[in-house]
Amino acid sequence: MQNKNRISPAAVIAAGLILSILTIVVCSGTGSVDISPWDIVRIVASKISGSPLPSDIEPNMSSIIWSVRIPRVLCAFFAGGILSVCGCVMQSLLQNPLASTYTLGVSSGASLGAAIAMVVSDTLAISGLFLLPFSGFVAALLTVILVMLLSERMGKGLRSTTVILTGMVLSLFMNALLMLIETLFADEFRHVIMWQMGSFNGKRGIHVLFLMTACIVGTVVISLFHREMDVMTFGDDESSVTGVDTMKVKRMLIALSSLFTGMTVCFTGTIGFVDLITPHVVRKFTGPAHKYLIPVSMLAGGIFMALADTIGRTVIAPREIPVGAVTALIGAPFFIWIYLKRNEN
Amino acid sequence: MNIKFENVSAGYGSRSKYKEILKDISFEISEGESVSLLGANGSGKTTLLKVLAGLLPYTGSVKINGRELKDLKRSEIAGLVSFLTQLHETSFAYTVYETVMMGRYLDMKGPLSGPGEADRNAVDKALETGGLTDIRDKYITELSGGQLQRVFLARAIARETPALLLDEPANFLDLKYQKQFEERIKSWKNEKGHTLIAVFHDLTLALDLTERIIFLKDGSIVADGPVKESMKAEILEKVYDCNVLSYMDEKNSLWKRFL
Numbered sequence: 001m002q003n004k005n006r007i008s009p010a011a012v013i014a015a016g017l018i019l020s021i022l023t024i025v026v027c028s029g030t031g032s033v034d035i036s037p038w039d040i041v042r043i044v045a046s047k048i049s050g051s052p053l054p055s056d057i058e059p060n061m062s063s064i065i066w067s068v069r070i071p072r073v074l075c076a077f078f079a080g081g082i083l084s085v086c087g088c089v090m091q092s093l094l095q096n097p098l099a100s101t102y103t104l105g106v107s108s109g110a111s112l113g114a115a116i117a118m119v120v121s122d123t124l125a126i127s128g129l130f131l132l133p134f135s136g137f138v139a140a141l142l143t144v145i146l147v148m149l150l151s152e153r154m155g156k157g158l159r160s161t162t163v164i165l166t167g168m169v170l171s172l173f174m175n176a177l178l179m180l181i182e183t184l185f186a187d188e189f190r191h192v193i194m195w196q197m198g199s200f201n202g203k204r205g206i207h208v209l210f211l212m213t214a215c216i217v218g219t220v221v222i223s224l225f226h227r228e229m230d231v232m233t234f235g236d237d238e239s240s241v242t243g244v245d246t247m248k249v250k251r252m253l254i255a256l257s258s259l260f261t262g263m264t265v266c267f268t269g270t271i272g273f274v275d276l277i278t279p280h281v282v283r284k285f286t287g288p289a290h291k292y293l294i295p296v297s298m299l300a301g302g303i304f305m306a307l308a309d310t311i312g313r314t315v316i317a318p319r320e321i322p323v324g325a326v327t328a329l330i331g332a333p334f335f336i337w338i339y340l341k342r343n344e345n
Numbered sequence: 346m347n348i349k350f351e352n353v354s355a356g357y358g359s360r361s362k363y364k365e366i367l368k369d370i371s372f373e374i375s376e377g378e379s380v381s382l383l384g385a386n387g388s389g390k391t392t393l394l395k396v397l398a399g400l401l402p403y404t405g406s407v408k409i410n411g412r413e414l415k416d417l418k419r420s421e422i423a424g425l426v427s428f429l430t431q432l433h434e435t436s437f438a439y440t441v442y443e444t445v446m447m448g449r450y451l452d453m454k455g456p457l458s459g460p461g462e463a464d465r466n467a468v469d470k471a472l473e474t475g476g477l478t479d480i481r482d483k484y485i486t487e488l489s490g491g492q493l494q495r496v497f498l499a500r501a502i503a504r505e506t507p508a509l510l511l512d513e514p515a516n517f518l519d520l521k522y523q524k525q526f527e528e529r530i531k532s533w534k535n536e537k538g539h540t541l542i543a544v545f546h547d548l549t550l551a552l553d554l555t556e557r558i559i560f561l562k563d564g565s566i567v568a569d570g571p572v573k574e575s576m577k578a579e580i581l582e583k584v585y586d587c588n589v590l591s592y593m594d595e596k597n598s599l600w601k602r603f604l
Contacts, residue, residue: 241400
């Protein structure tokens with residue numbers, strides 16, 4: 001049964017899908033050399049079908065699109081998608097519209113892990129493409145596990161306020177450690193700051209494959225719990241009484257969303273804001289029922305991130321604005337605007 | 346549904362700061378009975394309901410239909426007992442209908458299934474019981490405290506469990522709905538062996554809706570028996586630490602003066 005103010009969920013999903021494809025095509029065409037959407041479609045078609053390129057498209061243009069722009073846009077899209085799904089889960093589980101996986105210290109934990117790896121690798125002269133992301137990922141997960149263990153000990157079960165408070169305290173603690181490392185190892189720290197700001201520069205097919213798998217698997221697995229998440233927004237007692245195994249589901253969903261956030265930020269850096277605002281905006285259209293909220297949040301987060309990245313790399317080209325700064329610069333005013341507008345109605 | 350408490354103690358807090366609320370309580374409630382739990386603030390009424398709803402750990406033994414509560418799965422308890430709690434958290438704008446439908450959680454198997462005929466019928470009936478049919482499409486975030494209370498009552502009733510636990514259900518209800526609520530609860534408990542256990546603030550509700558009263562004081566049972574036997578001046582005075590009858594007389598004479 002739908003409230004009159006709500007748009008039909010099927011229409012929202014259809015619109016989301018169409019907008020997603022449009023965004024990916026347009027963003028791929030935007031850059032130092034602009035390419036029309038129609039040419040993008042023809043390039044992709046020829047690459048996929050293996051047929052020769054239409055004669056009016058230059059081969060080097062086609063390879064820029066196929067191996068540079070499209071991977072970058074797709075990475076941004078899938079990263080934004082899964083981050084916003086995870087943010088949505090945290091808001092529902094903690095019954096707090098301001099919660100996100102970052103509230104649990106995923107972001108500061110990942111940064112600290114990356115910083116430690118940086119310093120240690122410079123000292124011990126070890127290196128590797130995946131060292132930074134991997135250590136960031138491990139540290140992020142350890143932080144969340146620590147937050148969960150501490151809050152379970154402090155209060156009865158995983159009470160939302162306890163979880164949020166513990167997450168914030170630990171985040172601040174990690175940030176202090178990060179500052180300490182910054183003071184002691186200023187030279188090495190440059191890389192950490194670059195990583196922290198987040199970027200989709202230089203992403204290739206392998207990254208696309210990884211992020212796409214994470215995004216789709218994550219969205220599907222989390223969606224399986226849509227009914228439990230609905231009931232859990234009413235608090236722990238109410239959901240237990242209704243028959244949900246609250247503690248088990250809560251632990252599992254927090255772990256899952258931290259895992260997927262960790263997997264994503266380890267490749268992209270800790271890009272904020274997408275996970276916080278996308279679910280809010282989407283809720284205004286689909287309502288809070290997770291059956292629709294989760295998939296639409298995925299699409300909307302993807303669109304948002306792909307646009308933010310495209311804006312970041314084009315407005316002051318050839319220099320780039322870090323995508324994390326763009327998400328906040330566009331996101332904050334947009335969020336306020338949509339909130340005021342929908343509340344007026 | 347048969348409920349049996351034997352030497353049950355329960356409380357809140359962990360180890361060093363543990364505060365025992367229920368102290369060594371024993372009683373039995375048989376199928377189809379309707380029982381009021383009465384007592385002063387902090388006497389353990391809500392704690393007792395929480396234990397029975399499987400929300401609090403306890404020592405001693407609580408048996409539902411002969412099976413120990415501790416050994417039952419969450420879903421098994423939820424299939425037997427609905428609990429209308431006192432406090433409700435609502436952060437998100439579900440509609441009244443969606444909220445009540447969530448009560449059917451156990452009946453909808455798997456993430457892909459939708460509500461069936463039985464679910465829709467139960468929800469429609471529950472909405473009617475709560476007097477919510479007209480506002481079924483409203484957002485719960487826009488409702489008043491009394492309306493929200495009726496939404497959660499409807500959700501508890503929609504679950505169609507053999508036992509219903511109510512914690513001060515008539516709070517926030519205006520007179521019209523309080524009257525309606527009494528009628529609905531009466532007809533609910535007259536249906537096939539429904540068991541009702543309720544905490545009331547208003548003593549007349551206890552007289553009107555239940556046949557048996559358990560009086561609690563400081564976590565222990567002071568009196569337990571049919572309304573006629575247990576609703577006595579000396580028991581009330583002991584339980585509430587004040588002269589309840591003279592207080593009621595004062596109230597009544599006030600009414601007579603103005604009406």
